Amino acid sequence: MKVTQKDVDHVAKLARLGMTDEEKDRFTKQLSRILEYAETINKLDTKNVSPTSHAIPMKNVFREDKTIPCGNMGDIVANAPSAENNMFAVPKIME
Amino acid sequence: MELFELTAHELHAKLDRKETSAEEITKSVLTRISKVENSVSAFMSINIDEALAKARDIDGQIASGKPITQLTGIPIAIKDNLCTKGAITTASSKILQNYIPPYNATVVEKILQAGAISIGKTNLDEFAMGSSTENSAYKVTKNPWNLKTVPGGSSGGSAASIAADEAILAFGSDTGGSIRQPASFCGVVGLKPTYGRVSRYGLIAFASSLDQIGPITKDVTDAAIFLTAMAGHDPKDSTSVELPVPDYRRSLIDDVKGLKIGIVKELLGKGIDEAVKRSITEAADLLKKLGAKIEEISMPTFEYGVPTYYLLATAEASSNLERYDGVKYGHRSKEADDLLSMYYNTRREGFGPEVKRRIMLGTYALSAGYYDAYYLKAQKVRTLIKQDFDKAFAKFDVLISPTSPTVAFKIGEKVDDPLSMYLSDIATIPVNLAGIPAISIPCGFDNGLPVGLQIIGKAFSEETILRVAYTYEQNTEWHKQRAKL
Numbered sequence: 029m030k031v032t033q034k035d036v037d038h039v040a041k042l043a044r045l046g047m048t049d050e051e052k053d054r055f056t057k058q059l060s061r062i063l064e065y066a067e068t069i070n071k072l073d074t075k076n077v078s079p080t081s082h083a084i085p086m087k088n089v090f091r092e093d094k095t096i097p098c099g100n101m102g103d104i105v106a107n108a109p110s111a112e113n114n115m116f117a118v119p120k121i122m123e
Numbered sequence: 124m125e126l127f128e129l130t131a132h133e134l135h136a137k138l139d140r141k142e143t144s145a146e147e148i149t150k151s152v153l154t155r156i157s158k159v160e161n162s163v164s165a166f167m168s169i170n171i172d173e174a175l176a177k178a179r180d181i182d183g184q185i186a187s188g189k190p191i192t193q194l195t196g197i198p199i200a201i202k203d204n205l206c207t208k209g210a211i212t213t214a215s216s217k218i219l220q221n222y223i224p225p226y227n228a229t230v231v232e233k234i235l236q237a238g239a240i241s242i243g244k245t246n247l248d249e250f251a252m253g254s255s256t257e258n259s260a261y262k263v264t265k266n267p268w269n270l271k272t273v274p275g276g277s278s279g280g281s282a283a284s285i286a287a288d289e290a291i292l293a294f295g296s297d298t299g300g301s302i303r304q305p306a307s308f309c310g311v312v313g314l315k316p317t318y319g320r321v322s323r324y325g326l327i328a329f330a331s332s333l334d335q336i337g338p339i340t341k342d343v344t345d346a347a348i349f350l351t352a353m354a355g356h357d358p359k360d361s362t363s364v365e366l367p368v369p370d371y372r373r374s375l376i377d378d379v380k381g382l383k384i385g386i387v388k389e390l391l392g393k394g395i396d397e398a399v400k401r402s403i404t405e406a407a408d409l410l411k412k413l414g415a416k417i418e419e420i421s422m423p424t425f426e427y428g429v430p431t432y433y434l435l436a437t438a439e440a441s442s443n444l445e446r447y448d449g450v451k452y453g454h455r456s457k458e459a460d461d462l463l464s465m466y467y468n469t470r471r472e473g474f475g476p477e478v479k480r481r482i483m484l485g486t487y488a489l490s491a492g493y494y495d496a497y498y499l500k501a502q503k504v505r506t507l508i509k510q511d512f513d514k515a516f517a518k519f520d521v522l523i524s525p526t527s528p529t530v531a532f533k534i535g536e537k538v539d540d541p542l543s544m545y546l547s548d549i550a551t552i553p554v555n556l557a558g559i560p561a562i563s564i565p566c567g568f569d570n571g572l573p574v575g576l577q578i579i580g581k582a583f584s585e586e587t588i589l590r591v592a593y594t595y596e597q598n599t600e601w602h603k604q605r606a607k608l
Contacts (some may be wrong), residue, residue, distance in 0.1 A: 035487070039486045039490060042486050042490060043441060044466035044467055045467070045470050045471065045479060045486075046464070046467035046471030047471060047568060048471075051479065053475070055479070059483060059487065061542060062433065062484060062541065062542060063487070063497075065430055065542060066433060066497065066501075068426075068430050069431055069500060069501060069504045071426060071427075072424070072507060074500060074503035074507065077503040079505070080503075080506040080509060081498055083318060083505070083556065083557050083558025083559070083582075084582060091358075098291070099225050099226055100223060102337040103223075103225035105220060106225075107221075107225075109449060109450075109452075109453070109454070116450050116451060118450055119461050119464075121462050123180040
């Protein structure tokens, strides 16, 4: 798969990932190469194969629906780059 | 012999006989760190005062008659992607430069409860993405056997700390080989447990269906002891399994008579260094001499492991790393006029090149129009790889291969060639995709650099791979050789 600069712009937007022009240029080339290599898996016939998401059988785990303490709120909010009144503060979202 | 040169089981015996104290052990390790850390750079942070205070506290408890565990008074290095309450945890990323976890990872909590001493946090490839520890945003860790070469990765700091005697035990985490490959490069023991054997709670997530925490140690006995201490079900990790944890020391049996061992044909072919092949063949010969039945086995899907992994692991990573958005913790860009510019600029400034590359690759593989061709296709190939292992284990008790196709490479040699870096995990990746356990143990040297033997078992057969590893170790001298610093 040949990755174009336009693809890189689109994917970077999906990932909310800012990049310098130099990085975009480099990734365009490297992603093409890596994807070309990844496509070697197309040699395998998987028509009747089901996908594996976890290799060890997993089941959903339920617990009783009751509130339990989850640590000190102050310690958690203390990690925020910006906080007000024990809440995360972010730039204005709507005008 | 100095205390820092000993294994955990040797130190435990000394403590048990009251021949030494936790304080003496900790001081010995800290003195060693002060002597060699400048050349090795294994640590992100070192807990000098806290470690000594904890050691004195432990000695007080011992004096008052409190029973000691296998880990009491043992200094342990913790990979810096494991959360430590109140102590900065960076995952070697700039985006988590000042992150102070409000809780301990379950494995950290367990070893602290057992009386172990946290000696410091070790360097890694940013978010555990890499095979050389060169992707750390902070420092380049050196291989103690040759300071011009890499220690492997991503648990390079942990493996180097053990090889340099800067810690007695070390935690690693393994998503595609990140415990075993650095253990191999540094001439120490590294074990990746079965997926679900050890709780991942508090491990900073990379690829959640592949990540697993495990021990990096000086010998197989210590790996068994350390695994016993960290394994088990945890209500905080819904993927940890509810199986009883055996005392893995009981599997330390010096006997492989009658065991059927498959040697993976595809990993003795092209792309594998001659010297590495020779060491593995010699190891197989020795196991045969000791009574095992050795046969070659073909694993035709092995060559698809790396491409499959780089689609699945990056897809999971791109999703896991969405949380670094400048809101709840970590870095926020100063150029954050609105929500979108905060996201874009925070992530541009906070992530290093390899992390960005993987987020891009994973996002691409999951994006509309490409999902079926890349992500879903890779999940199907994952099934085929697992089936190859199932077939092999119908016939064999364990499989053996090199851990890495080469010995440690030079610092800088592969940084500009991501694909060639990825290929250094060719032997370890299929094991993660199948969720099964494997151990790497020292089995030779090439040009003064260690070679690692990988022993792979079926799901939850850690006891069998430990038995084979122990037998090999008891009949060889490789693990007794130490790096000269």
